[in-house]
Amino acid sequence: MFKNEEMEINLGPQHPSTHGVLRVKLRLDGETITHCKPVIGYLHRGVEKICENQTFFQGQVWTDRMDYCSAVANNLGWAEANEKLFGITVPRRAQYIRTLLNEFNRLASHLIWLATHALDIGAMTVFLYAFREREDILDMNEAFCGSRLTTTAFRIGGLREDMPPGFEKMARKFLAKFPTCLEEYENLLSENRIWKKRTVGVAMLSAEDAIALGVTGPVLRAAGVPYDIRKAFPYAAYAEMDFEVPTQTAADTYARYLVRMAEMRQSARIIQQCLDGMPEGPVMAKIPKILKPEVNEVYHATEAPKGELGYYLVGEKGSTNPYRFHVRAPGFINLQSLPKMAEGGLIADIVAAIGTLDIVLGEIDR
Amino acid sequence: MTEPIIPQAPEVPEAPAGPYVYDYAASPQRQVVMPKTVPLPSYRTYLAEVKAAAEADEAKWKKMQADFETAKAKAEADGKDAPKPPVRPVPRKDDNDLKAPWPQEAKDADLLLLQELLGAKVEEIFEQAGELTCQLEKGAIYEALQLCRDHEGLRYEMLADQSATHYPAASDFAYSVVYHLTSISRRKRLRLRILVPEGFVPESACSVYPSANWMEREIYDMLGIAFANHPDMTRILCPDDWEGHALRKDYPVVGWGQRDVAFREDRGGMIERIALQKAGQLGINLKQPKAD
Secondary structure, eight states: OOOOOOEEEEEOSSOGGGSSSOEEEEEEETTEEEEEEEEOOTTOOOHHHHHHTSOTGGGHHHHHTTSTTSHHHHHHHHHHHHHHHHTBOOOHHHHHHHHHHHHHHHHHHHHHHHHHHHHHHTOOHHHHHHHHHHHHHHHHHHHHHSOSSSOOOEETTEESSOOOTTHHHHHHHHHHHHHHHHHHHHHHHTTOHHHHHHHTTOSOOOHHHHHHTTOOTHHHHTTTOOOOHHHHSOOTTGGGOOOOOOOOSSOSHHHHHHHHHHHHHHHHHHHHHHHHTOOOSOSBOOOOSSOOOOSEEEEEEEEETTEEEEEEEEEOTTOSSEEEEEEEOHHHHHGGGHHHHHTTSBGGGHHHHHHHHTOOHHHHHO | OOOOOOOOOOOOOOOOOOOBOOOGGGOGGGOOOOOOSOOOOOHHHHHHHHHHHHHHHHHHHHHHHHHHHHHHHHHHHHTOOOOOOOOOOOOOOOOSSBOOOOOEEOOOHHHHHHHHHHGGGEEEEEEETTEEEEEEOGGGHHHHHHHHHHOTTTOOOEEEEEEEEEOTTOSSOSEEEEEEEEETTTTEEEEEEEEEOTTOOOBOSTTTOTTHHHHHHHHHHHHOOOOBTOTTOSOSSSOTTOOSOTTSTTSOSSOTTOBSSOHHHHHHHHHHHHHHHHHHHTTOOTTSOOOO
């Protein structure tokens, strides 16, 4: 009468909890996941091929559209990789403004993660609060570069424009109120019994597994590895900033939540330091209008909100296009760990596992 | 009883039947421009280039001097004023912030240790733009990866990135495969590189670094390099039945099966067709010029 039979189900590609078009093939034994296989590629646009057929400058608009929740971080990695390829030294003021915008972007990205992750798990209210603060950051993006989401904020060699008048006032006003906003989110979630039941001990990934699978960012730091590229291989103005790398040892979804909340506090600290210590001077290096590299290959990694974002560029002598343009997207590598997190867990927890990885399919499929 | 006069629509040209382009020679704007050089950074090539440039410069200077001597002798014979002696040209200095990072001799301890451990399997080591590169013999990559992870003096725990590049202009290889290793404990990065010919199957890095799984699948999908002993060597971004490998240099930028009609032309034709149809329904002949 009773039969032991495994059931195969599809999660996605069109499912609100998969944050885009991710398909996960699941095999279930009752409610337990025995096998999990992510299937990607539904959003593949061939960004690498397109960038190889455009000039060095034109590639930036494509980086915006990879991880659209943190376009500034993508722009920063792209700009710095190009600068490394050509050997350009960026003025110090431009470095500070880049750091400032990058940290604002980290706040926006973590806020959208918090909002959607909580919404997936069932806490609706946080969504509304987090989007309220994110709106202010997008307004600042708009004040700085005219667009809110796909920013195209930087140029190779620095910035197109200095900060607009009134930008500093906007930033300081935001910083003054932001700590109380963070407390609001924490009041709603940190000691919430339902939140803790859905996150504590869910989707575990030990430090050894995370390193072997190449997982970086808050997921690795929540397993107790204090690896942050801003500290380990400083870029932009991070060498001059005083901040901490928050870590947790529990390696579960709740620990990742705590790490990201602590990271937002550190980001606010960095923004404060950037505003206080903003140097004077030009914002653009002196570079020719048309850039042609020597034969060279560079791999430049930056700490995007989701993890290590690397650009691998190969320059061809006398050519205005990159010979090879490769992106090491943090989401692509982090998603590899989903089977490790989900297998053996309950079907209800896969939504938490996908949410805690903080994936954006735009950068995974590229 | 008279027949109602129904204005007849003029002959409307049929929409083009969609010549699907498979013959790229037929459509000039879609031809693939193949690269002519092999932009593979290497200290050895760089040294050879510098030497050749210096020799060319020296030969040019000698020729200038010889020309001057003959001109001088000729002027003396003709009884004219002697010509000006030549000035050696100085390379022009650009006034900008560009400082191209040239390859430099390997001085880093990790590279020297790798060379000592692997001996003749290391083809080349050099530093460029602050990055360490070690080029290996293509069969030795698995051994080198194991060594990088497990050796006490190296300890590269993470394979951060793996990628490949197509070099169709090269004669003795077709692809370079690069491995970017990160040592979290020692805060260092290292690039391993192998050069593989068409059809060669390199050993998969999956059993040393499990993170290579998807990255090797992506290389297979995009460039067509298959890896041996990989747990799941299938396409990852493109569908399973996709033809060709998109990041090869001979792959066209427009996709297969696109209509060979430029959008602008097509739209213009469409508008004209609609206008003719509407005019025909109203009994206006747009094709006839107005008589004065």
